[in-house]
């Protein structure tokens with residue numbers, strides 16, 4: 498599209514939409530109760546409205562698996578996002594490299610980070626948002642501010658894990674989750690404005706957009722909380738122990 502590289506955005510759309518569709522289908526089944534679980538044929542045979550929620554739930558589940566599974570999408574997005582940093586500053590944080598090479602990297606890329614890093618602490622600007630309805634300003638400003646918080650978080654994780662950050666999939670998946678929600682907030686505000694410009698009822702569009710942006714913020718808070726505190730290490734160790742044949746009592750009688 499106009500020579501722009503949209504691979505990250507495309508991967509985010511695929512991952513977010515397929516996972517959200519699955520959640521919506523699951524919620525729809527819960528709301529319909531036993532009628533949600535029944536097949537449309539069974540409902541029709543009883544004279545009930547044959548709403549095929551059960552069929553939809555089964556059919557939409559594959560979307561998070563094929564055409565690039567969610568896990569592969571997350572890896573792809575994280576690698577694409579990290580790549581420029583690892584190219585510029587990867588050597589600084591690579592404790593496997595000899596000190597002389599790391600010192601050289603500090604000299605060459607230190608200049609870049611000396612100006613880049615402080616900027617991530619400055620107040621973020623969403624740019625020219627005059628064409629957006631005033632009710633949407635706080636959401637795009639939040640997205641601009643939180644993008645910087647995300648950039649700082651990624652940088653700190655890079656400093657902590659060095660090139661091994663690539664293997665911290667659960668941590669990276671939280672960063673990817675934050676980035677994807679921020680993209681969803683921006684896209685929602687842009688789409689809401691488009692709908693208003695087209696003459697759709699303003700109040701209706703704004704109330705849906707505001708609800709969406711607020712719920713996205715809650716999901717972002719949840720991801721940030723997981724970056725700060727999680728059980729990843731314990732989960733990883735436990736899995737390794739199970740794979741090594743330990744904890745026999747936990748495994749027997751399951752299947």
Ligand SMILES: Cc1cc2nc3c(=O)[nH]c(=O)nc-3n(C[C@H](O)[C@H](O)[C@H](O)COP(=O)(O)OP(=O)(O)OC[C@H]3O[C@@H](n4cnc5c(N)ncnc54)[C@H](O)[C@@H]3O)c2cc1C
Pocket residue numbers: 559562563564565566567568569572
């Ligand atoms: C109905 C259906 C239609 C299909 N149609 C096509 C088609 O038209 N063309 C085509 O080419 N293929 C098709 N496929 C195959 C589909 O693309 C694959 O099933 C999909 O890519 C997942 O690969 P896999 O099944 O080998 O699972 P695996 O690759 O074995 O993955 C198993 C699980 O592990 C996760 N995983 C894998 N690697 C990693 C990793 N490095 N880190 C973290 N998690 C990981 C995956 O996300 C998945 O959850 C179809 C599959 C189905 C079920």
